[in-house]
Amino acid sequence: MRKATTAALTAATLLVVGGYYGLADALDLVPGPLTVAAADYPIQPFPTPAAGTLVSAQAAGLSPDAPVPSDGVLTRYADALAADSLVGTGKVGVSVIDVATGEVLVDRGADTPLTPASSNKVLTAWSVLSVLGADHRVSTTATLSGSTVTLVGGGDVLLSADAGKPGDTVGHAGLGDLARATAEQLTAKGVTSVSVALDDTLFTGPAWNSAWEAGNEAFVAQIQPLMLDVTAHHNSGSYPADPAMEAAQTFVTRLGEAGITVTGTVARAASPADAVELAKVESAPLEDILKVSLKSSDNTMTEVEGRLLASAVHQEASFEGAAAAVMSQLTKDGFDVTRTVLLDSSGLAVGNKVPPRLLAQVIARAAGDSGGTTGRTLLADLPVGGLDGTLNERFVGAAGEGTLRAKTGSLDQSASLTGTVVTQDGRLLAFAVVVDGFESGGLTAARTAIDKDLAGPLAACGCQG
Structure with a gap:
Protein backbone atom coordinates (compact mmCIF):
# COMPACT_ATOMS: atom_id res chain seq x y z
CA MET A 1 0.00 0.00 0.00
CA ALA A 134 17.71 8.95 -24.72
CA ASP A 135 16.84 6.56 -27.56
CA HIS A 136 20.41 5.41 -28.24
CA ARG A 137 20.96 1.64 -28.40
CA VAL A 138 24.15 -0.41 -28.52
CA SER A 139 24.68 -3.47 -30.68
CA THR A 140 26.38 -6.82 -30.21
CA THR A 141 27.46 -8.19 -33.57
CA ALA A 142 28.73 -11.37 -35.18
CA THR A 143 30.97 -11.01 -38.24
CA LEU A 144 32.57 -13.49 -40.61
CA SER A 145 36.01 -13.41 -42.22
CA GLY A 146 37.19 -16.63 -43.85
CA SER A 147 36.12 -19.35 -41.45
CA THR A 148 36.27 -17.19 -38.31
CA VAL A 149 33.20 -15.76 -36.64
CA THR A 150 34.01 -12.78 -34.44
CA LEU A 151 31.77 -11.71 -31.60
CA VAL A 152 32.03 -7.92 -31.40
CA GLY A 153 31.16 -6.18 -28.14
CA GLY A 154 29.43 -2.84 -28.49
CA GLY A 155 28.85 -1.96 -24.86
CA ASP A 156 25.87 -4.10 -23.88
CA VAL A 157 26.49 -5.47 -20.38
CA LEU A 158 22.91 -6.63 -19.81
CA LEU A 159 22.89 -9.47 -22.32
CA SER A 160 20.75 -12.53 -21.78
CA ALA A 161 22.55 -15.86 -22.01
CA ASP A 162 19.90 -17.19 -24.38
CA ALA A 163 16.75 -15.57 -25.76
CA GLY A 164 16.33 -11.83 -25.42
CA LYS A 165 13.40 -10.28 -23.59
CA PRO A 166 12.04 -7.50 -25.82
CA GLY A 167 9.81 -6.09 -23.07
CA ASP A 168 12.61 -5.82 -20.52
CA THR A 169 15.72 -3.71 -20.13
CA VAL A 170 17.89 -6.32 -18.42
CA GLY A 171 18.31 -9.16 -20.90
CA HIS A 172 16.69 -7.16 -23.72
CA ALA A 173 19.18 -8.63 -26.21
CA GLY A 174 20.11 -12.31 -26.10
CA LEU A 175 23.31 -14.11 -27.10
CA GLY A 176 21.21 -17.15 -27.96
CA ASP A 177 19.24 -15.10 -30.47
CA LEU A 178 22.49 -13.78 -31.93
CA ALA A 179 23.96 -17.28 -32.20
CA ARG A 180 20.87 -18.70 -33.89
CA ALA A 181 20.72 -15.86 -36.40
CA THR A 182 24.44 -16.32 -37.05
CA ALA A 183 24.00 -20.06 -37.55
CA GLU A 184 21.21 -19.43 -40.03
CA GLN A 185 23.43 -17.16 -42.10
CA LEU A 186 26.36 -19.57 -41.94
CA THR A 187 24.17 -22.46 -43.04
CA ALA A 188 22.90 -20.40 -45.96
CA LYS A 189 26.52 -19.91 -47.00
CA GLY A 190 27.22 -23.63 -46.67
CA VAL A 191 29.45 -23.11 -43.61
CA THR A 192 29.06 -25.68 -40.84
CA SER A 193 32.37 -25.36 -38.97
CA VAL A 194 34.04 -22.16 -37.71
CA SER A 195 36.48 -20.82 -35.19
CA VAL A 196 35.34 -18.01 -32.88
CA ALA A 197 37.14 -14.84 -31.86
CA LEU A 198 36.23 -12.18 -29.33
CA ASP A 199 36.54 -8.51 -30.27
CA ASP A 200 36.44 -6.39 -27.11
CA THR A 201 38.62 -3.63 -28.54
CA LEU A 202 35.94 -0.93 -28.29
CA PHE A 203 37.38 -0.09 -24.86
CA THR A 204 41.06 0.56 -24.31
CA GLY A 205 43.38 0.85 -21.35
CA PRO A 206 43.15 -1.05 -18.06
CA ALA A 207 39.91 -2.79 -17.14
CA TRP A 208 40.46 -1.81 -13.49
CA ASN A 209 40.97 1.71 -12.16
CA SER A 210 44.11 2.19 -10.08
CA ALA A 211 42.32 5.00 -8.21
CA TRP A 212 39.88 2.51 -6.70
CA GLU A 213 40.71 1.31 -3.22
CA ALA A 214 41.32 -2.35 -2.45
CA GLY A 215 38.09 -4.15 -1.67
CA ASN A 216 36.02 -2.46 -4.35
CA GLU A 217 36.04 -5.69 -6.33
CA ALA A 218 32.78 -6.40 -4.51
CA PHE A 219 31.15 -3.35 -6.09
CA VAL A 220 32.34 -3.30 -9.71
CA ALA A 221 33.41 -5.69 -12.46
CA GLN A 222 36.33 -5.44 -14.84
CA ILE A 223 35.22 -2.82 -17.38
CA GLN A 224 34.69 -4.49 -20.76
CA PRO A 225 32.24 -3.80 -23.62
CA LEU A 226 30.46 -7.16 -23.48
CA MET A 227 28.91 -8.97 -20.52
CA LEU A 228 26.10 -11.26 -19.54
CA ASP A 229 23.63 -9.47 -17.26
CA VAL A 230 25.97 -7.61 -14.91
CA THR A 231 23.12 -6.75 -12.55
CA ALA A 232 23.00 -10.39 -11.47
CA HIS A 233 26.25 -9.71 -9.61
CA HIS A 234 25.41 -6.24 -8.25
CA ASN A 235 27.40 -5.67 -5.04
CA SER A 236 27.67 -9.42 -4.52
CA GLY A 237 31.43 -9.74 -4.76
CA SER A 238 30.95 -12.47 -7.37
CA TYR A 239 31.74 -10.65 -10.63
CA PRO A 240 33.36 -12.88 -13.27
CA ALA A 241 37.12 -12.50 -13.63
CA ASP A 242 36.73 -11.97 -17.39
CA PRO A 243 33.12 -11.00 -18.20
CA ALA A 244 33.65 -10.57 -21.94
CA MET A 245 35.21 -14.01 -22.31
CA GLU A 246 32.39 -15.52 -20.27
CA ALA A 247 29.95 -14.02 -22.79
CA ALA A 248 32.00 -15.34 -25.71
CA GLN A 249 32.00 -18.86 -24.28
CA THR A 250 28.22 -18.66 -23.92
CA PHE A 251 27.98 -17.57 -27.56
CA VAL A 252 30.05 -20.61 -28.58
CA THR A 253 27.73 -22.89 -26.63
CA ARG A 254 24.68 -21.43 -28.34
CA LEU A 255 26.30 -21.75 -31.78
CA GLY A 256 26.89 -25.43 -31.10
CA GLU A 257 23.29 -25.89 -30.05
CA ALA A 258 22.27 -24.26 -33.33
CA GLY A 259 24.21 -26.86 -35.34
CA ILE A 260 27.50 -25.07 -35.98
CA THR A 261 30.73 -26.83 -35.02
CA VAL A 262 33.21 -24.55 -33.27
CA THR A 263 36.86 -25.59 -33.46
CA GLY A 264 39.64 -24.55 -31.14
CA THR A 265 39.40 -22.06 -28.30
CA VAL A 266 38.15 -18.49 -28.36
CA ALA A 267 40.92 -16.03 -29.18
CA ARG A 268 40.89 -12.28 -28.64
CA ALA A 269 41.19 -10.43 -31.95
CA ALA A 270 39.68 -7.39 -33.63
CA SER A 271 37.14 -8.13 -36.32
CA PRO A 272 39.06 -7.90 -39.63
CA ALA A 273 38.41 -4.98 -41.95
CA ASP A 274 37.10 -7.36 -44.63
CA ALA A 275 34.66 -9.12 -42.28
CA VAL A 276 30.98 -9.13 -43.20
CA GLU A 277 28.22 -8.76 -40.63
CA LEU A 278 26.20 -11.91 -40.11
CA ALA A 279 23.80 -10.82 -37.38
CA LYS A 280 23.35 -8.39 -34.52
CA VAL A 281 21.16 -7.80 -31.49
CA GLU A 282 20.41 -4.44 -29.90
CA SER A 283 20.05 -3.29 -26.30
CA ALA A 284 17.15 -1.42 -24.77
CA PRO A 285 17.30 2.38 -25.24
CA LEU A 286 19.70 4.41 -23.12
CA GLU A 287 16.89 6.02 -21.11
CA ASP A 288 15.87 2.57 -19.86
Whole structure:
Protein backbone atom coordinates (compact mmCIF):
# COMPACT_ATOMS: atom_id res chain seq x y z
CA MET A 1 0.00 0.00 0.00
CA ARG A 2 2.79 2.39 0.94
CA LYS A 3 4.56 1.99 -2.41
CA ALA A 4 1.37 2.29 -4.45
CA THR A 5 0.38 5.48 -2.65
CA THR A 6 3.84 6.96 -3.02
CA ALA A 7 4.01 6.07 -6.69
CA ALA A 8 0.73 7.85 -7.35
CA LEU A 9 1.89 10.93 -5.45
CA THR A 10 5.22 11.01 -7.27
CA ALA A 11 3.65 10.70 -10.71
CA ALA A 12 1.03 13.32 -9.99
CA THR A 13 3.55 15.71 -8.51
CA LEU A 14 5.95 15.48 -11.43
CA LEU A 15 3.23 15.84 -14.01
CA VAL A 16 2.20 19.08 -12.34
CA VAL A 17 5.84 20.11 -12.23
CA GLY A 18 5.87 19.41 -15.93
CA GLY A 19 3.24 22.03 -16.64
CA TYR A 20 5.51 24.80 -15.41
CA TYR A 21 9.06 23.57 -15.35
CA GLY A 22 9.23 21.87 -18.72
CA LEU A 23 8.52 18.30 -17.63
CA ALA A 24 5.17 18.00 -19.39
CA ASP A 25 6.13 15.10 -21.63
CA ALA A 26 4.68 11.74 -20.75
CA LEU A 27 7.58 10.31 -18.79
CA ASP A 28 7.93 6.86 -17.39
CA LEU A 29 7.86 8.45 -13.97
CA VAL A 30 6.64 5.45 -11.99
CA PRO A 31 9.50 2.94 -12.18
CA GLY A 32 8.88 -0.63 -13.19
CA PRO A 33 10.06 -3.72 -11.37
CA LEU A 34 13.55 -3.56 -12.79
CA THR A 35 14.28 -0.37 -10.90
CA VAL A 36 13.77 -1.77 -7.41
CA ALA A 37 17.25 -2.52 -6.14
CA ALA A 38 19.43 -2.75 -3.09
CA ALA A 39 21.51 0.13 -1.75
CA ASP A 40 24.82 1.06 -3.39
CA TYR A 41 26.98 -0.68 -0.82
CA PRO A 42 26.41 -3.13 2.01
CA ILE A 43 26.10 -0.99 5.15
CA GLN A 44 24.29 -1.13 8.45
CA PRO A 45 20.50 -1.03 8.26
CA PHE A 46 19.42 2.59 7.88
CA PRO A 47 17.92 3.78 11.18
CA THR A 48 14.37 5.03 11.40
CA PRO A 49 14.36 8.69 12.46
CA ALA A 50 12.86 9.35 15.87
CA ALA A 51 9.17 10.16 15.91
CA GLY A 52 8.63 13.81 15.20
CA THR A 53 12.08 14.36 13.72
CA LEU A 54 10.77 14.55 10.18
CA VAL A 55 7.23 15.76 9.79
CA SER A 56 5.47 14.13 6.89
CA ALA A 57 4.09 16.80 4.59
CA GLN A 58 1.68 16.68 1.67
CA ALA A 59 2.90 18.92 -1.13
CA ALA A 60 0.44 21.73 -1.76
CA GLY A 61 0.67 21.39 -5.53
CA LEU A 62 3.19 23.09 -7.79
CA SER A 63 2.53 26.39 -9.50
CA PRO A 64 4.56 29.36 -10.67
CA ASP A 65 3.15 31.28 -7.72
CA ALA A 66 4.22 28.79 -5.05
CA PRO A 67 6.07 30.63 -2.27
CA VAL A 68 9.85 30.65 -2.45
CA PRO A 69 11.39 29.41 0.82
CA SER A 70 13.42 31.89 2.83
CA ASP A 71 17.10 31.53 2.01
CA GLY A 72 17.85 32.35 5.64
CA VAL A 73 15.74 29.46 6.91
CA LEU A 74 17.24 27.03 4.40
CA THR A 75 20.75 28.17 5.27
CA ARG A 76 20.02 27.39 8.89
CA TYR A 77 19.17 23.83 7.83
CA ALA A 78 22.61 23.57 6.20
CA ASP A 79 24.27 25.07 9.26
CA ALA A 80 22.49 22.55 11.49
CA LEU A 81 23.83 19.73 9.36
CA ALA A 82 27.38 21.05 9.55
CA ALA A 83 27.11 21.36 13.34
CA ASP A 84 25.54 17.94 13.88
CA SER A 85 27.73 15.59 15.87
CA LEU A 86 26.61 12.81 13.53
CA VAL A 87 28.85 14.17 10.77
CA GLY A 88 31.85 14.19 13.08
CA THR A 89 34.94 15.50 11.30
CA GLY A 90 33.21 15.58 7.92
CA LYS A 91 33.25 18.68 5.74
CA VAL A 92 29.78 19.74 4.60
CA GLY A 93 28.94 21.32 1.26
CA VAL A 94 25.36 22.32 0.38
CA SER A 95 23.83 24.00 -2.65
CA VAL A 96 20.08 24.63 -3.05
CA ILE A 97 18.65 26.29 -6.16
CA ASP A 98 15.11 27.46 -6.91
CA VAL A 99 14.37 25.73 -10.20
CA ALA A 100 11.89 28.29 -11.53
CA THR A 101 14.17 31.31 -11.16
CA GLY A 102 17.64 29.80 -10.93
CA GLU A 103 18.20 31.72 -7.70
CA VAL A 104 20.73 30.20 -5.35
CA LEU A 105 19.01 29.83 -1.98
CA VAL A 106 21.80 28.07 -0.09
CA ASP A 107 25.53 28.22 -0.71
CA ARG A 108 27.36 26.68 2.21
CA GLY A 109 30.76 25.47 1.10
CA ALA A 110 29.20 24.80 -2.31
CA ASP A 111 32.37 25.73 -4.21
CA THR A 112 34.57 23.43 -2.15
CA PRO A 113 35.58 20.31 -4.10
CA LEU A 114 34.50 17.25 -2.13
CA THR A 115 34.38 13.52 -2.83
CA PRO A 116 30.87 13.06 -4.28
CA ALA A 117 30.70 9.25 -4.12
CA SER A 118 27.93 8.02 -6.44
CA SER A 119 26.43 11.48 -6.95
CA ASN A 120 29.22 11.53 -9.55
CA LYS A 121 26.89 9.40 -11.68
CA VAL A 122 24.68 12.46 -12.23
CA LEU A 123 27.49 14.11 -14.19
CA THR A 124 28.04 10.99 -16.29
CA ALA A 125 24.33 10.49 -16.97
CA TRP A 126 23.80 14.09 -18.07
CA SER A 127 26.81 13.95 -20.42
CA VAL A 128 25.93 10.59 -21.96
CA LEU A 129 22.32 11.63 -22.56
CA SER A 130 23.41 14.97 -23.96
CA VAL A 131 25.65 13.33 -26.56
CA LEU A 132 23.99 10.00 -27.37
CA GLY A 133 20.31 10.79 -26.75
CA ALA A 134 17.71 8.95 -24.72
CA ASP A 135 16.84 6.56 -27.56
CA HIS A 136 20.41 5.41 -28.24
CA ARG A 137 20.96 1.64 -28.40
CA VAL A 138 24.15 -0.41 -28.52
CA SER A 139 24.68 -3.47 -30.68
CA THR A 140 26.38 -6.82 -30.21
CA THR A 141 27.46 -8.19 -33.57
CA ALA A 142 28.73 -11.37 -35.18
CA THR A 143 30.97 -11.01 -38.24
CA LEU A 144 32.57 -13.49 -40.61
CA SER A 145 36.01 -13.41 -42.22
CA GLY A 146 37.19 -16.63 -43.85
CA SER A 147 36.12 -19.35 -41.45
CA THR A 148 36.27 -17.19 -38.31
CA VAL A 149 33.20 -15.76 -36.64
CA THR A 150 34.01 -12.78 -34.44
CA LEU A 151 31.77 -11.71 -31.60
CA VAL A 152 32.03 -7.92 -31.40
CA GLY A 153 31.16 -6.18 -28.14
CA GLY A 154 29.43 -2.84 -28.49
CA GLY A 155 28.85 -1.96 -24.86
CA ASP A 156 25.87 -4.10 -23.88
CA VAL A 157 26.49 -5.47 -20.38
CA LEU A 158 22.91 -6.63 -19.81
CA LEU A 159 22.89 -9.47 -22.32
CA SER A 160 20.75 -12.53 -21.78
CA ALA A 161 22.55 -15.86 -22.01
CA ASP A 162 19.90 -17.19 -24.38
CA ALA A 163 16.75 -15.57 -25.76
CA GLY A 164 16.33 -11.83 -25.42
CA LYS A 165 13.40 -10.28 -23.59
CA PRO A 166 12.04 -7.50 -25.82
CA GLY A 167 9.81 -6.09 -23.07
CA ASP A 168 12.61 -5.82 -20.52
CA THR A 169 15.72 -3.71 -20.13
CA VAL A 170 17.89 -6.32 -18.42
CA GLY A 171 18.31 -9.16 -20.90
CA HIS A 172 16.69 -7.16 -23.72
CA ALA A 173 19.18 -8.63 -26.21
CA GLY A 174 20.11 -12.31 -26.10
CA LEU A 175 23.31 -14.11 -27.10
CA GLY A 176 21.21 -17.15 -27.96
CA ASP A 177 19.24 -15.10 -30.47
CA LEU A 178 22.49 -13.78 -31.93
CA ALA A 179 23.96 -17.28 -32.20
CA ARG A 180 20.87 -18.70 -33.89
CA ALA A 181 20.72 -15.86 -36.40
CA THR A 182 24.44 -16.32 -37.05
CA ALA A 183 24.00 -20.06 -37.55
CA GLU A 184 21.21 -19.43 -40.03
CA GLN A 185 23.43 -17.16 -42.10
CA LEU A 186 26.36 -19.57 -41.94
CA THR A 187 24.17 -22.46 -43.04
CA ALA A 188 22.90 -20.40 -45.96
CA LYS A 189 26.52 -19.91 -47.00
CA GLY A 190 27.22 -23.63 -46.67
CA VAL A 191 29.45 -23.11 -43.61
CA THR A 192 29.06 -25.68 -40.84
CA SER A 193 32.37 -25.36 -38.97
CA VAL A 194 34.04 -22.16 -37.71
CA SER A 195 36.48 -20.82 -35.19
CA VAL A 196 35.34 -18.01 -32.88
CA ALA A 197 37.14 -14.84 -31.86
CA LEU A 198 36.23 -12.18 -29.33
CA ASP A 199 36.54 -8.51 -30.27
CA ASP A 200 36.44 -6.39 -27.11
CA THR A 201 38.62 -3.63 -28.54
CA LEU A 202 35.94 -0.93 -28.29
CA PHE A 203 37.38 -0.09 -24.86
CA THR A 204 41.06 0.56 -24.31
CA GLY A 205 43.38 0.85 -21.35
CA PRO A 206 43.15 -1.05 -18.06
CA ALA A 207 39.91 -2.79 -17.14
CA TRP A 208 40.46 -1.81 -13.49
CA ASN A 209 40.97 1.71 -12.16
CA SER A 210 44.11 2.19 -10.08
CA ALA A 211 42.32 5.00 -8.21
CA TRP A 212 39.88 2.51 -6.70
CA GLU A 213 40.71 1.31 -3.22
CA ALA A 214 41.32 -2.35 -2.45
CA GLY A 215 38.09 -4.15 -1.67
CA ASN A 216 36.02 -2.46 -4.35
CA GLU A 217 36.04 -5.69 -6.33
CA ALA A 218 32.78 -6.40 -4.51
CA PHE A 219 31.15 -3.35 -6.09
CA VAL A 220 32.34 -3.30 -9.71
CA ALA A 221 33.41 -5.69 -12.46
CA GLN A 222 36.33 -5.44 -14.84
CA ILE A 223 35.22 -2.82 -17.38
CA GLN A 224 34.69 -4.49 -20.76
CA PRO A 225 32.24 -3.80 -23.62
CA LEU A 226 30.46 -7.16 -23.48
CA MET A 227 28.91 -8.97 -20.52
CA LEU A 228 26.10 -11.26 -19.54
CA ASP A 229 23.63 -9.47 -17.26
CA VAL A 230 25.97 -7.61 -14.91
CA THR A 231 23.12 -6.75 -12.55
CA ALA A 232 23.00 -10.39 -11.47
CA HIS A 233 26.25 -9.71 -9.61
CA HIS A 234 25.41 -6.24 -8.25
CA ASN A 235 27.40 -5.67 -5.04
CA SER A 236 27.67 -9.42 -4.52
CA GLY A 237 31.43 -9.74 -4.76
CA SER A 238 30.95 -12.47 -7.37
CA TYR A 239 31.74 -10.65 -10.63
CA PRO A 240 33.36 -12.88 -13.27
CA ALA A 241 37.12 -12.50 -13.63
CA ASP A 242 36.73 -11.97 -17.39
CA PRO A 243 33.12 -11.00 -18.20
CA ALA A 244 33.65 -10.57 -21.94
CA MET A 245 35.21 -14.01 -22.31
CA GLU A 246 32.39 -15.52 -20.27
CA ALA A 247 29.95 -14.02 -22.79
CA ALA A 248 32.00 -15.34 -25.71
CA GLN A 249 32.00 -18.86 -24.28
CA THR A 250 28.22 -18.66 -23.92
CA PHE A 251 27.98 -17.57 -27.56
CA VAL A 252 30.05 -20.61 -28.58
CA THR A 253 27.73 -22.89 -26.63
CA ARG A 254 24.68 -21.43 -28.34
CA LEU A 255 26.30 -21.75 -31.78
CA GLY A 256 26.89 -25.43 -31.10
CA GLU A 257 23.29 -25.89 -30.05
CA ALA A 258 22.27 -24.26 -33.33
CA GLY A 259 24.21 -26.86 -35.34
CA ILE A 260 27.50 -25.07 -35.98
CA THR A 261 30.73 -26.83 -35.02
CA VAL A 262 33.21 -24.55 -33.27
CA THR A 263 36.86 -25.59 -33.46
CA GLY A 264 39.64 -24.55 -31.14
CA THR A 265 39.40 -22.06 -28.30
CA VAL A 266 38.15 -18.49 -28.36
CA ALA A 267 40.92 -16.03 -29.18
CA ARG A 268 40.89 -12.28 -28.64
CA ALA A 269 41.19 -10.43 -31.95
CA ALA A 270 39.68 -7.39 -33.63
CA SER A 271 37.14 -8.13 -36.32
CA PRO A 272 39.06 -7.90 -39.63
CA ALA A 273 38.41 -4.98 -41.95
CA ASP A 274 37.10 -7.36 -44.63
CA ALA A 275 34.66 -9.12 -42.28
CA VAL A 276 30.98 -9.13 -43.20
CA GLU A 277 28.22 -8.76 -40.63
CA LEU A 278 26.20 -11.91 -40.11
CA ALA A 279 23.80 -10.82 -37.38
CA LYS A 280 23.35 -8.39 -34.52
CA VAL A 281 21.16 -7.80 -31.49
CA GLU A 282 20.41 -4.44 -29.90
CA SER A 283 20.05 -3.29 -26.30
CA ALA A 284 17.15 -1.42 -24.77
CA PRO A 285 17.30 2.38 -25.24
CA LEU A 286 19.70 4.41 -23.12
CA GLU A 287 16.89 6.02 -21.11
CA ASP A 288 15.87 2.57 -19.86
CA ILE A 289 19.44 1.46 -19.23
CA LEU A 290 20.06 4.58 -17.13
CA LYS A 291 16.94 3.83 -15.13
CA VAL A 292 18.59 0.58 -14.05
CA SER A 293 22.05 1.99 -13.43
CA LEU A 294 20.97 5.16 -11.60
CA LYS A 295 18.30 3.63 -9.39
CA SER A 296 20.52 0.75 -8.33
CA SER A 297 23.74 2.83 -8.42
CA ASP A 298 25.44 0.19 -10.56
CA ASN A 299 29.11 1.10 -10.87
CA THR A 300 29.94 -1.23 -13.75
CA MET A 301 27.11 0.02 -15.92
CA THR A 302 28.07 3.64 -15.28
CA GLU A 303 31.72 3.05 -16.13
CA VAL A 304 30.61 1.43 -19.39
CA GLU A 305 28.33 4.40 -20.11
CA GLY A 306 31.26 6.75 -19.61
CA ARG A 307 33.39 4.82 -22.07
CA LEU A 308 30.59 4.78 -24.63
CA LEU A 309 30.49 8.55 -24.32
CA ALA A 310 34.25 8.75 -24.83
CA SER A 311 34.04 6.56 -27.92
CA ALA A 312 31.23 8.68 -29.36
CA VAL A 313 33.23 11.91 -29.05
CA HIS A 314 36.44 10.29 -30.32
CA GLN A 315 38.21 10.23 -26.99
CA GLU A 316 40.15 7.19 -25.87
CA ALA A 317 37.58 4.79 -24.41
CA SER A 318 39.46 4.38 -21.14
CA PHE A 319 38.93 5.63 -17.59
CA GLU A 320 40.88 8.78 -18.37
CA GLY A 321 39.14 9.28 -21.70
CA ALA A 322 35.69 8.83 -20.17
CA ALA A 323 36.42 11.34 -17.39
CA ALA A 324 37.76 13.82 -19.92
CA ALA A 325 34.69 13.32 -22.12
CA VAL A 326 32.34 14.03 -19.20
CA MET A 327 34.26 17.18 -18.27
CA SER A 328 34.31 18.33 -21.89
CA GLN A 329 30.59 17.79 -22.41
CA LEU A 330 29.67 19.55 -19.18
CA THR A 331 31.75 22.52 -20.29
CA LYS A 332 30.18 22.46 -23.76
CA ASP A 333 26.74 22.46 -22.15
CA GLY A 334 27.59 25.60 -20.20
CA PHE A 335 28.53 24.24 -16.78
CA ASP A 336 31.51 25.58 -14.85
CA VAL A 337 33.77 22.63 -14.01
CA THR A 338 36.37 24.75 -12.22
CA ARG A 339 38.05 22.82 -9.38
CA THR A 340 36.41 19.57 -10.52
CA VAL A 341 38.59 16.46 -10.70
CA LEU A 342 37.21 13.22 -12.14
CA LEU A 343 39.10 9.94 -12.01
CA ASP A 344 36.20 7.68 -13.03
CA SER A 345 32.57 7.79 -14.15
CA SER A 346 30.91 5.98 -11.25
CA GLY A 347 32.21 7.83 -8.19
CA LEU A 348 34.09 4.91 -6.63
CA ALA A 349 37.38 6.82 -6.63
CA VAL A 350 37.98 8.75 -3.42
CA GLY A 351 40.13 11.11 -5.49
CA ASN A 352 37.10 12.45 -7.38
CA LYS A 353 36.52 16.05 -6.26
CA VAL A 354 33.34 17.89 -7.26
CA PRO A 355 31.90 21.13 -5.86
CA PRO A 356 28.28 20.59 -4.71
CA ARG A 357 27.44 23.69 -6.71
CA LEU A 358 28.10 21.83 -9.97
CA LEU A 359 25.91 18.89 -8.96
CA ALA A 360 23.02 21.21 -8.03
CA GLN A 361 23.39 23.20 -11.24
CA VAL A 362 23.12 20.07 -13.38
CA ILE A 363 19.96 19.05 -11.54
CA ALA A 364 18.48 22.56 -11.74
CA ARG A 365 19.08 22.60 -15.51
CA ALA A 366 17.57 19.14 -15.85
CA ALA A 367 14.43 20.20 -13.97
CA GLY A 368 14.07 23.56 -15.69
CA ASP A 369 12.55 24.68 -18.95
CA SER A 370 15.85 24.24 -20.82
CA GLY A 371 16.47 20.70 -19.62
CA GLY A 372 14.89 19.10 -22.67
CA THR A 373 14.84 15.35 -23.18
CA THR A 374 18.21 15.03 -21.47
CA GLY A 375 16.90 16.63 -18.29
CA ARG A 376 13.54 14.91 -18.29
CA THR A 377 15.17 11.52 -18.72
CA LEU A 378 17.75 12.14 -16.03
CA LEU A 379 15.15 13.16 -13.46
CA ALA A 380 12.78 10.32 -14.32
CA ASP A 381 15.59 7.81 -13.85
CA LEU A 382 16.57 8.92 -10.32
CA PRO A 383 15.47 6.98 -7.22
CA VAL A 384 12.35 8.28 -5.44
CA GLY A 385 12.18 8.77 -1.68
CA GLY A 386 10.38 5.92 0.07
CA LEU A 387 9.63 4.18 -3.21
CA ASP A 388 12.50 2.60 -5.12
CA GLY A 389 16.17 2.11 -5.81
CA THR A 390 18.67 3.31 -3.25
CA LEU A 391 16.00 5.52 -1.63
CA ASN A 392 13.62 2.62 -1.10
CA GLU A 393 14.08 2.60 2.67
CA ARG A 394 14.71 6.32 3.20
CA PHE A 395 12.01 8.95 3.85
CA VAL A 396 9.44 6.23 4.47
CA GLY A 397 6.41 7.78 6.15
CA ALA A 398 8.29 11.08 6.44
CA ALA A 399 8.75 14.34 4.59
CA GLY A 400 10.26 13.56 1.20
CA GLU A 401 8.35 10.35 0.59
CA GLY A 402 7.26 10.53 -3.02
CA THR A 403 8.32 14.19 -3.39
CA LEU A 404 12.09 13.81 -3.30
CA ARG A 405 14.03 12.13 -6.07
CA ALA A 406 17.79 12.00 -5.86
CA LYS A 407 21.02 10.16 -6.54
CA THR A 408 22.57 8.77 -3.41
CA GLY A 409 26.28 8.51 -2.74
CA SER A 410 27.95 6.21 -0.22
CA LEU A 411 31.62 5.58 0.45
CA ASP A 412 33.35 4.68 3.66
CA GLN A 413 34.05 8.34 4.47
CA SER A 414 31.76 10.23 2.08
CA ALA A 415 27.98 10.55 1.78
CA SER A 416 25.96 12.61 -0.67
CA LEU A 417 22.46 13.25 -1.98
CA THR A 418 21.76 15.11 -5.23
CA GLY A 419 18.34 15.73 -6.75
CA THR A 420 15.05 17.61 -6.52
CA VAL A 421 12.55 18.09 -3.74
CA VAL A 422 9.08 19.62 -3.64
CA THR A 423 8.45 21.78 -0.58
CA GLN A 424 5.23 21.67 1.40
CA ASP A 425 4.20 24.86 -0.40
CA GLY A 426 4.77 23.26 -3.80
CA ARG A 427 8.08 24.88 -4.77
CA LEU A 428 10.53 22.75 -6.74
CA LEU A 429 14.11 22.95 -5.48
CA ALA A 430 17.30 21.42 -6.86
CA PHE A 431 19.85 20.49 -4.23
CA ALA A 432 23.16 18.79 -3.63
CA VAL A 433 24.67 17.93 -0.27
CA VAL A 434 28.03 16.25 0.31
CA VAL A 435 29.51 15.24 3.64
CA ASP A 436 33.12 14.23 3.12
CA GLY A 437 35.90 13.10 5.41
CA PHE A 438 34.04 11.77 8.43
CA GLU A 439 35.67 8.96 10.35
CA SER A 440 35.63 5.45 8.92
CA GLY A 441 32.43 3.69 9.97
CA GLY A 442 30.44 6.93 10.13
CA LEU A 443 28.46 6.47 6.92
CA THR A 444 25.13 5.59 8.50
CA ALA A 445 25.38 8.50 10.93
CA ALA A 446 26.21 10.94 8.13
CA ARG A 447 23.28 9.75 6.03
CA THR A 448 20.98 10.10 9.02
CA ALA A 449 22.15 13.68 9.50
CA ILE A 450 21.60 14.54 5.82
CA ASP A 451 18.01 13.30 5.95
CA LYS A 452 17.23 14.67 9.42
CA ASP A 453 18.84 18.10 9.15
CA LEU A 454 18.51 19.02 5.47
CA ALA A 455 16.63 16.82 3.00
CA GLY A 456 13.60 16.13 5.22
CA PRO A 457 13.26 19.76 6.33
CA LEU A 458 13.48 20.93 2.70
CA ALA A 459 10.54 18.68 1.83
CA ALA A 460 8.55 19.79 4.88
CA CYS A 461 9.38 23.44 4.38
CA GLY A 462 6.59 25.99 4.50
CA CYS A 463 9.19 28.56 5.40
CA GLN A 464 8.97 32.08 4.09
CA GLY A 465 10.67 33.75 7.05
